[in-house]
Each structure stands twice: as structure tokens, then as C-alpha cells.
Amino acid sequence: MGLITQLLTLPLAPVRGAVWVMDQLVLTAELEYYDPEPVRQQLAELEQELLDGRISEEEFDRREDDLLDELEWRQAHHRQLQARS
Known part of the structure; x- marks a missing residue:
């Protein structure tokens, strides 16, 4: 950027700064x-429920499939967001 361009766009600096901060907040919220990790914890808890006999094999299989789908979906989105940052 040239000196003249910097001088002419100087009044927009606060706006650019605010937009950058908002972008960082959105990115952080999306990454969270x-x-x-929370889905991995749920999978571990589900396995413990099965081992403790609190749920049946069928219930475990059904819930595990749902959690694995959720985990795959989150991992894909998380990778995309990390590539963006």
C-alpha cells in the first residue's frame, strides 16, 4: 500500500479493526x-454405560452410530475452520 493510499484510508482504520475483531470472535466461536472433543467424551461415557450394564447392546449401537456421525461432521468442519484461520 502506498503512502497516499494509507493516508486516504486512515479514517477507515477503526472500522477495519472492528471488522477484524468481529471476524476473530466468530472464528473462535465456530472453533469451539x-x-x-465433547463428542469423544460422550462416546467414552456411552461405552462406560454399556460396560456398567445400564444400556443394552442395541441402545449402545444406535447411540454410538449417532455420535460417530456427529464426530465425523464436527471434525470436517473443525478442519475447514482451522484452515481458514
């Missing part, structure tokens, strides 16, 4: 939302 798509974090796969």
Missing part, C-alpha cells in the same frame, strides 16, 4: 462449537 465444532470442537470434536
Whole structure:
């Protein structure tokens, strides 16, 4: 950027700064939302429920399939967001 361009766009600096901060907040929120770790914890808890006999094999299989789908979805989105940052 040339000196003249910098001088002419100087009044827009606060706006650019605010937009950058908002972009960072959105990115951080999305990374947290798509974090796969809570789903991994749910899978571990589900396995413990099965081992403790609190749920049947059929219930375990059904819920495990749902959680694995969720985990795959979150991991894909999380990778995309990390590539963006």
C-alpha cells in the first residue's frame, strides 16, 4: 500500500479493526462449537454405560452410530475452520 493510499484510508482504520475483531470472535466461536472433543467424551461415557450394564447392546449401537456421525461432521468442519484461520 502506498503512502497516499494509507493516508486516504486512515479514517477507515477503526472500522477495519472492528471488522477484524468481529471476524476473530466468530472464528473462535465456530472453533469451539465444532470442537470434536465433547463428542469423544460422550462416546467414552456411552461405552462406560454399556460396560456398567445400564444400556443394552442395541441402545449402545444406535447411540454410538449417532455420535460417530456427529464426530465425523464436527471434525470436517473443525478442519475447514482451522484452515481458514
